[in-house]
Amino acid sequence: xxxxGGCASSAPLVGGDAEPALSEFxxxxxxxxxxxxxxxxxxxxxxxxxxxxxxxxxxxxxHDLVMHYTRLAHRNFAVDLGAYPLGSxxxxxxxxxxxxxxxxxxxxxxHPTTPAHLVQGALEVLLETExxxxxxxxxTRATFQPPAGAxxxxxxxxxxxxxxxxxxxxxTKILIPDSAHGTNPASVxxxxxxxxxxxxxxRGMVDLAALQRALDDQVxxxxxxxxxTLGLFEEEIIEIAEAVHExxxxxxxxxxxxxxxxGIARPGDMGFDIVHSNxxxxxxxxxxGGGPGAGPVAVSGNLVRYLPGPxxxxxxxGNIGWEMPSASIGRVHGQHxxxxxxxxxxxxxxxxxxxxxxxxxxxxxxxARYLEHLLGxxxxxxxxxxxxxxxxxxxxxxxxDTGVRAMDIAKALLDRGYHAPTVYFPLIVDEALMIExxxxxxxxxxxALAAALVEIAxxxxxxxxxxxxxxxxxxxxxxxxxxAARNLQVTWAGRREE
Amino acid sequence: MELPGVxxxxxxxxxxxxxxxxxxxxxxxINAMAERGFLAGISLTxxxxxxxxxxxxxxxxxxxxxxxxxxxxxxxxxxxxx
Numbered sequence: 001x002x003x004x005g006g007c008a009s010s011a012p013l014v015g016g017d018a019e020p021a022l023s024e025f026x027x028x029x030x031x032x033x034x035x036x037x038x039x040x041x042x043x044x045x046x047x048x049x050x051x052x053x054x055x056x057x058x059x060x061x062x063h064d065l066v067m068h069y070t071r072l073a074h075r076n077f078a079v080d081l082g083a084y085p086l087g088s089x090x091x092x093x094x095x096x097x098x099x100x101x102x103x104x105x106x107x108x109x110x111h112p113t114t115p116a117h118l119v120q121g122a123l124e125v126l127l128e129t130e131x132x133x134x135x136x137x138x139x140t141r142a143t144f145q146p147p148a149g150a151x152x153x154x155x156x157x158x159x160x161x162x163x164x165x166x167x168x169x170x171x172t173k174i175l176i177p178d179s180a181h182g183t184n185p186a187s188v189x190x191x192x193x194x195x196x197x198x199x200x201x202x203r204g205m206v207d208l209a210a211l212q213r214a215l216d217d218q219v220x221x222x223x224x225x226x227x228x229t230l231g232l233f234e235e236e237i238i239e240i241a242e243a244v245h246e247x248x249x250x251x252x253x254x255x256x257x258x259x260x261x262x263g264i265a266r267p268g269d270m271g272f273d274i275v276h277s278n279x280x281x282x283x284x285x286x287x288x289g290g291g292p293g294a295g296p297v298a299v300s301g302n303l304v305r306y307l308p309g310p311x312x313x314x315x316x317x318g319n320i321g322w323e324m325p326s327a328s329i330g331r332v333h334g335q336h337x338x339x340x341x342x343x344x345x346x347x348x349x350x351x352x353x354x355x356x357x358x359x360x361x362x363x364x365x366x367x368a369r370y371l372e373h374l375l376g377x378x379x380x381x382x383x384x385x386x387x388x389x390x391x392x393x394x395x396x397x398x399x400x401d402t403g404v405r406a407m408d409i410a411k412a413l414l415d416r417g418y419h420a421p422t423v424y425f426p427l428i429v430d431e432a433l434m435i436e437x438x439x440x441x442x443x444x445x446x447x448a449l450a451a452a453l454v455e456i457a458x459x460x461x462x463x464x465x466x467x468x469x470x471x472x473x474x475x476x477x478x479x480x481x482x483x484a485a486r487n488l489q490v491t492w493a494g495r496r497e498e
Numbered sequence: 499m500e501l502p503g504v505x506x507x508x509x510x511x512x513x514x515x516x517x518x519x520x521x522x523x524x525x526x527x528i529n530a531m532a533e534r535g536f537l538a539g540i541s542l543t544x545x546x547x548x549x550x551x552x553x554x555x556x557x558x559x560x561x562x563x564x565x566x567x568x569x570x571x572x573x574x575x576x577x578x579x580x
Contacts, residue, residue, distance in 0.1 A: 035559055036559065036560070036562065039562060039563040040563050040566065045511070045513070046511045047511060047513075111537065113540050114537060115525075115528060115529060115532065117529075118532055118537075
């Protein structure tokens, strides 16, 4: 048994022993918390023996617990530790004022079933965030129930179906560009539609002619990110929207890349009918560890009636109550979604203001373009159009010349103190490296990141093995991803003897 | 302290929370209790429209005996004043 306090290195980021499991610190009778003393009459639980058991939990002191999780936390790369250019994920710095607001007991300790007249402040938060979000996206009303982007997609597709069904129009297909996020076809399938892929043209944008060929009266709608997954603005979006509307389809905006256009262009003005936003990405909630997030869905005028409910509404006299939209698709989440993520978004929006949100988008784009420029011709650029907030480069030539792959470059970047970019995505680019620096990295950091990427590319030609061996400085090196996925073990069965 | 007209909703063993049946609609009781400083429980009306007089109560380990007694006194007042 390990001593309490652990045998992990005191500088875990540069190696050291594996962190023991919490159960290895366990000592009988040790406790991390104490209950208040019992001041009501004691009555033993009267449960059948078959359903009562004493769980075997680790018995540790609070300090053991804190050290254990803090050491584990220090083995994670994080936005608060360094640059995190993970393309399409918008890993921006999350201002600490949002943590303060999210932890405020007046909000954090609310119970979601509290009667509306006792939580007017929280309802005001929902209405105000909705107002700003609708202003930014050009929509009419929004639901905050979906807890993530993909949940927003499914909600949006259910709203599409409700709309077509109400028109007596049972459609079967949703169109998706071949560069789309993997969640798009998954959401389409889950919602009972057939996903039909639309190819990109040589500039990396939706091929308008191919789109027109795919459009017919069975198309329920088109799902699109703009800028798209290659980081390129869909310049023909007006023509795309007109073509989809022409056959009675609806346009769904995947808000994955809203950070690029926030305060500059509105999906509603481009012709989109349904918009989801990832509050956790664009509006500053830590994400990447599985949430909590918020993927609110906003819709234009005549679709409001189908939104999940209840929605907060301002009543006569000024109070805010709850109301179910007239043809609501029902609930898509328990209670009102992840309220504290919505609150964080509001604090971020109000702290920056309209001008500030616009500057976020401007700087996100400027940073991406500067980084792309600094890389020069060291990496391939499969689509040379000028990028928005992210760009997709490729290690295809490096792989051809040296055998070093995009994955090796990503691992080598870890050794140099940066998180890896997204690799092998989008699927239409070989050896893809998808890079999104966000607006919150300084010029100096972007220049150092570029220098690291250039240095790795040069090292590949000089000493390919050195790149393929990376990472050597991280707590773990190259875990066997495939084995971990195929032979999943999520319970601790004791430390294996060497 | 007994509360006239208030009963456990069922007699089975309970663990962390329990449902009671009130002599009047639970939503009115919850609002009146809120005025006395207690979020008294969850009305079942929303999920079960045919159970308008039922309410679920979870006191947790954090409430002291004084608080529990205060709750019962407040509920007694609320029920007495209709």
